[in-house]
Structures are given as C-alpha cells and as structure tokens.
Amino acid sequence: MTIEQAAELLRQGSVVAFPTETVYGLGADAWNPTAVKKIFALKGRPDDNPLIVHLSDISQVADFASEIPPAAEKLMKKCWPGPLTLVFNKKPEVLDAITSGLNTVALRIPDHPVALELIRLTGPLAAPSANRSGRPSPTNPMHVQRDFGPDFPVLEGGKSAVGLESTVLDLTRQPFAVLRPGKYTREQLERITGTRIGVDQAASDKPGSPGVKYTHYKPEADVLWFDPAKNYDREKVLLITHTDRPAGFPRHVHFRGDFEHMARELYDLFRTADFDGLSRILIEPLPDTESYSMVAALKNRIEKASGN
Numbered sequence: 478m479t480i481e482q483a484a485e486l487l488r489q490g491s492v493v494a495f496p497t498e499t500v501y502g503l504g505a506d507a508w509n510p511t512a513v514k515k516i517f518a519l520k521g522r523p524d525d526n527p528l529i530v531h532l533s534d535i536s537q538v539a540d541f542a543s544e545i546p547p548a549a550e551k552l553m554k555k556c557w558p559g560p561l562t563l564v565f566n567k568k569p570e571v572l573d574a575i576t577s578g579l580n581t582v583a584l585r586i587p588d589h590p591v592a593l594e595l596i597r598l599t600g601p602l603a604a605p606s607a608n609r610s611g612r613p614s615p616t617n618p619m620h621v622q623r624d625f626g627p628d629f630p631v632l633e634g635g636k637s638a639v640g641l642e643s644t645v646l647d648l649t650r651q652p653f654a655v656l657r658p659g660k661y662t663r664e665q666l667e668r669i670t671g672t673r674i675g676v677d678q679a680a681s682d683k684p685g686s687p688g689v690k691y692t693h694y695k696p697e698a699d700v701l702w703f704d705p706a707k708n709y710d711r712e713k714v715l716l717i718t719h720t721d722r723p724a725g726f727p728r729h730v731h732f733r734g735d736f737e738h739m740a741r742e743l744y745d746l747f748r749t750a751d752f753d754g755l756s757r758i759l760i761e762p763l764p765d766t767e768s769y770s771m772v773a774a775l776k777n778r779i780e781k782a783s784g785n
C-alpha cells in the first residue's frame with residue numbers, strides 16, 4: 478500500500494495501521510467520530526481508555542489543547558518529532574471518543590518519515606498501538622497482520638526503531654507526572670523543563686491515566702524475572718539476559734548491556750515465544766537505575782507482562 482492509498486482510506490473513514498518509531502499505530506481521522514469508534518471495536522479496547530492524537534506539526538497542538546504551558550513549548554521544540562506524548566487540557570471540540578470523556582488530550586508527533594508524510598496528507602490521526610487489546614504492541618507489519626489478519630491494511634515502514642511505546646507526560650498536574658515510562662527518562666524531562674517531575678505510581682486507580690490499569694503487553698507464555706539460584710525446567714523456556722551469565726539454556730538471547738537493543742526486540746521475542754509454543758519467558762533482572770536509556774520502560778513493560 479502506498480502512503481497516498483493509506484491517506485485515501487483514512488479520509489473515507491477507514492482505520493489503517495501505520496509505522497512510528499516506537500510501535501505501529503492503528504490510525505483514524507481524529508475529527509471523524511465514526512472512524513475513531515472503529516478503533517475501539519477492532520482492538521476490543523475498553524472505551525474508558527483514551528487515544529493519543531498524532532500530529533505532523535507543532536502548530537496543530539492549538540487545535541486540541543486549550544492551553545500550552547511554557548514548559549510544553551520547550552518539550553515540543555526539543556523532543557518532537559519523537560517518542561514523547563504530552564497530556565494537555567483539551568478544547569471542547571476534541572472528540573469524546575478520543576479522550577474517553579476526560580477533559581485532557583494526549584498529543585505527539587511521531588519521528589518516522591512515513592508517519593509524518595501520512596499525517597501531512599490526512600491531518601491529525603487518533604491512534605493506539607496496532608495490537609488487539611492486551612497483546613504486545615506490534616513492532617513490524619507482520620505483528621499487525623498476525624493480530625488483525627493478512628488482509629488488514631498496513632502501511633509498511635520497516636521495524637520500529639525504539640520498540641516500546643512513548644513516554645507519557647501529564648502537563649495538567651503539578652508537578653508534571655510521567656504516566657508511562659519510555660525512551661525519554663524522567664531525568665531528561667526534568668533537565669529540559671527545569672522543573673521537578675513526579676511519577677504517577679497510583680496511576681491505576683486514577684481516572685487521569687486510564688490505560689495503565691489494564692493488563693498490557695502480555696504474551697501467552699508466563700513472563701518471570703530470572704533467579705540464578707533457582708533450578709528451572711529448561712524445556713519450552715526462553716531466557717533473556719543482558720550480562721550473558723548462565724549457560725545451558727537451549728533458547729537464550731543476550732543483549733550484552735545494550736538496553737536499547739533489548740527494548741527494540743522485546744515484543745518480537747514475546748510474540749515469537751508464543752508462536753513457538755513456549756510456556757515461560759525468564760528475564761534477568763534489570764539494573765537498579767533509571768538513568769540508562771530504556772531501563773525504566775523495560776521494567777515497566779516486563780512487570781506488566783508478568784501480571785504485577
């Protein structure tokens with residue numbers, strides 16, 4: 478499918494999957510309520526879990542946000558296009574189907590040439606990750622088609638460069654709060670804004686960040702932190718490490734301290750483990766620091782996949 482064909486489908490009110498630098502998105506025209514509702518039906522997504530609106534230009538923020546705090550200007554200039562989603566107070570005309578009736582809206586400009594060109598043709602697109610609800614997010618076109626069938630329209634754009642979803646930063650509370658960790662760390666965002674930024678630990682119970690309460694990123698296989706002191710049955714098990722320690726696991730992927738690489742591969746490993754009928758994915762615990770790029774995001778997704 479060409480970008481022009483994808484744009485035409487979207488203009489007609491269809492839903493089309495498209496590439497971003499984080500994961501593939503399932504897009505619909507952000508001003509068409511019928512189109513946006515199709516996303517929820519397709520994914521089996523609970524309708525109290527709001528969508529991110531994807532833009533191609535900073536000037537479009539003013540069509541959705543009722544106010545743009547000075548810190549947001551800095552973040553948008555520095556981080557967009559890129560894997561950072563900003564939550565603003567919304568304008569009244571933003572569709573309830575997108576915001577799930579909240580008075581805030583989440584916006585980002587993806588850093589992918591195909592996505593940017595598509596959005597230039599269509600205007601803003603509401604898009605969650607292009608997986609069935611509860612499944613790992615897709616990081617290549619095959620993942621999307623495994624969830625939605627081989628005939629589902631996917632605009633191809635290679636393998637996602639980041640591999641985990643964007644950092645979500647809520648600018649409507651004081652202090653600002655990270656609702657979902659991603660490539661941009663809290664420390665980086667503090668440096669850019671010059672303010673202290675909190676983490677929304679209790680996100681699951683608050684209406685402010687509904688998506689966090691649902692089981693996410695879950696493969697069929699059980700995901701567990703690896704404990705070197707334990708004796709594991711090594712059949713039907715995938716071991717993922719970053720320090721290359723234990724030997725003797727027939728299926729062992731190690732990332733040699735490269736957490737960005739691990740982030741890029743994690744969801745594909747989850748999906749491949751399911752495809753191969755494995756029953757367990759063991760993952761070596763990650764270092765106790767959030768300063769390394771992707772460590773906080775990896776921990777968060779692995780904890781969720783393990784059911785915690």
Ligand code: TXA
Pocket residue numbers: 497499500501502503526527528529560562564576579581582583587604605606607641642643645656657685686687688689
């Ligand atoms: O990297 C990404 O963010 C990918 C690509 C496609 O852009 N998208 C993505 O969308 O991960 P989704 O729908 O899977 O996750 C969106 C997250 C959810 O946790 C949702 O609850 C939160 O953003 N969110 C959306 N609107 C919000 C709002 N107004 N206030 C608070 N959280 C919001």
Ligand code: MG
Pocket residue numbers: 605606614
């Ligand atoms: Mg998702």
